[in-house]
Amino acid sequence: MDYRDIEIFLEISRTHNITKAAENLFLSQTSVSHRLKRLEAELGAPLITRQRGMRSLEFTPRGEAFIPLAKRWMDLYKEVEICINGPEMTLSIGAIHSVNPGFLYPLIQRMIQEKHGLTIYLSQMSSIDLYKAIENQQIDIGFVGFRYHRPHVHVRPILRQTLCVVSQSPNFCPNTVISPQELDPQLEIYSYWGPEYQAWHDRRWSPAFRPCVVTDSMSNVSLLLSGGDYWSILPSNLAFDLVQTSNLKMYQLSDPPPERVCYMITHQFPKAGHKQAINIFNQILAQTENEHHELPLQI
Known part of the structure; x- marks a missing residue:
């Protein structure tokens, strides 16, 4: 045929x-x-x-x-x-939308430049979907925003990110440091940054005061912050990127939330045909850690 x-x-x-x-x-x-x-x-x-x-x-x-x-x-x-x-090796990487591009993309670019003879598949998913994909061996490496126990999934803390406030409001104080008490919780564009962050958030603002928008899309945050007194708490790397391309301003919190931790997850028993590609990625990651101590920040 x-x-x-x-x-x-x-x-x-x-x-x-x-x-x-x-x-x-x-x-x-x-x-x-x-x-x-x-x-x-x-x-x-x-x-x-x-x-x-x-x-x-x-x-x-x-x-x-x-x-x-x-x-x-x-x-x-x-x-x-x-x-x-086809290529001798393939490597499938999944990541949440907010993993620092300055961390992940250079690793992938380095793998490409060193010509290891592999094809990389890169996708974006939620943390829960990434855990499921690793457990079912649909992807090889995942980058997630919190720990979540799944059978045969190895979890490694890989990156710390400070959280800060972003807003365009002219009513905020001119200082670069702002207190949580100065923020109206009903004007918040809310994103979930893990259980530790949620616990901190609930202590600062009563759950009875619901944010005006809840989203996991950074493009939505950027658009919704473009007018009025709305504000959002974001990882500093994402906040910095938004500030560079808009009229938004960054503020440090006087009573900051815990640093957000991102984790790398892999299957405890990777597929035999993918072990070499995973090892290459881990080697490049180790080299990056030795060359740039600030990224990623080990815990």
Whole structure:
């Protein structure tokens, strides 16, 4: 069974039109029709109903049944190609949105520059989803915002981040230090920074005073802080990035919350084919720790 024949059949199944399928695949209509007939001959049954005047193709029962099989065949073909001709190693990394880009991205860039012959898959997830993904071995390395016990998941503290206030309010004092008592909890754009932070937050402001917005998106925070007396507490690296590109100001808290700790998580028993890539990442991480003592900050 030919890859190109299956590709053409699947495009026909998507468009229900041979002319359109030919255009999308940059082939002639004659070539598409010929390959479709060849596939039908190989399968020993017609796949489409051929009637004059029909603007949209209809599939025979055999054709309808073959569509999901063709998709699975195509997926398997691609997996075999990757296995034979793809990179020798792959590394899947997941991180929460607020992990310091100045920490994670240089590590990845260094792995790329050193040409270890691997492909890196980088994704963004919540901490809970990252723990589940590591436990199920869907990713190799995760960076999360809090400890959470899961079977066979190794948790290592990797980075400390101070928290500060960001606001555009003209009513704040001109000093760079602000007291929690000066902040109206009902004007807060709230993000969750872990259980220690939440305990500190609940001691400073009664849970009865709910924030006006709760979000885990930094783009939302930036937009919502663009007017009025709204404020938010953010890791200093994220706050600094926002201040550089807007009219926002940063304030230190006179009674600050505990430093936020980020953790690196890995599976206790990584897949055999991924161990080398994980070891390379750990080696580069160790080199970074030796070269730059301030990033990451070990605990």
